[in-house]
Amino acid sequence: MEGTDRLVTVPGITPNGANAAETAQALRLQFRLGSLTEQTSGLAPGFLQANLAILPSNAAADFLLYCTRNPKPCPLLSVSNPGDPTLPRLGQDIDIRSDVPSYRVFRNGRHVDTVGDISALWRDDLVTFAIGCSFSFDDALQRSGIPVPNVSAGTNVPMYVTAIETEPAGPFSGPLVVSMRSFKPADAIRAITLSDRYPLAHGAPIHIGDPAEIGIRDVTAPDFGDPPTIAPGEICVFWACGVTPQLAIGRAQPDIAITHDPGHMLITDLPADATL
Template identity: 65%
Template sequence: MQPIARVVDESPADLRRAIRAGSVRGPTTGRAPGYLQGNLAILPRTHAQDFLAFCVANPKPCPLIGVSEPGDPRVPSLGADLDLRTDVGAYRVFRGGPTYERVADLAGVWRDDLVGFVIGCSFSFEESLQRARIPVRHIAAGRNVPMYVTNLETRRAGPFGGPMVVSMRAFSPADAIRAIVLSERQPLAHGAPVHIGDPAQIGIPDLANPDFGDAPVLEPGDVPVFWACGVTPQVAIREARPDLAVTHEPGHMLVTDKPAEGASIGP
């Protein structure tokens, strides 16, 4: 496993250009700090209304931050030059089933009936944790965040449903409390966690073996804290089986020009 590179002073536009040029392909955790990152789901127009309803019914794992017009790969509210076809480091393409093809861009996939949904990401609140001097262990280790499929069911909308996916970060008990308070202020980055403590209570049999991402970094006495995750739509898409669907490779996010603090509530 190659450590994840971090460039603290890069802008979202700089990072998107680097991804578009193929010079950055890894996970975006810790990159362009202070800006909203987004999970991506792209579906045919015939499924867009049901998927929108799924997001509205499940705001914790699917907080919408942007939706494209059919056939338009741009979402101007998230970045003037942003292009859904090129600005994610790795994509997953599903074609009517649970298996997928991993591609570097959507040049050979894009259609004029596709609608893009950008969903908030917990990477966005990590910068506020670091500013508060709360260790974010997977960033310090140069790893992707661990993600797990749970036994927490989402609310179904049309063909979309299934279990919630969560991301996990481990902290000392005191830091866990502070992380909960800080994340709660950013509802568009999934807000407060959905579970704290025993992973078996939410159907996770082995914390050391995540379903997505890298193995967790745990210190003695750590408390595992679980946030709703924007990979949840990938599970829902596998169940719905549209003729074509595109998502991001977990951890390879769409980095926007919107400040993460813009997703905050309260002072």
């Protein structure tokens, strides 16, 4: 009963077969109340999750341009008005100051704190960017019977800084970060065609095959996440990754920036395969 007691049941969108207690809105309320702080991978299946970047309005126009110029790593779901903590396009009653389980705070591009609530840091000039993440696509692969190695292993996806430069916008620039999943060739083809249908989850991959061709010297030593297990005969497939904008923020060094803590996403009310 303890697990049940933790869940707050509220009226909300209930997708096919999902328990009402698992709806996006109910989970966000628990994050808001601090009664749940865990990673969101596997939570609220069927709901679209999002990467988060919050920036001062004097940096927002350039960051918006940066996302627009780099849609594969930064597929934009929604952008708020300055100072407005709601995201009505993404969910009923979202308060972005409290509804994400864990946040990272950056000062002048440096990660200085990890917190469960940013109400105390909120300012009238802060603009929220919600950016698509790859969970929708991982789910779709698994539902299609294509095993995703890191999901099967219960580890984080391996991520790599590549030699590919993103297209800069104002102070925002930096290398493209990619995530890697390996598959048997026939599954790699299906993973490519399937991910192409999820442009808001980074879409089709940007590279297949030899990691060295995009500047990855050692595929067994990722820059973020956990080392991969690549079975004999499997082919490496590389997708643009939502960590890319975090590196661009690090380079732009705005006086303040707030992102989700990796793995601790914003759970939206939208279906996982939504197209905007």
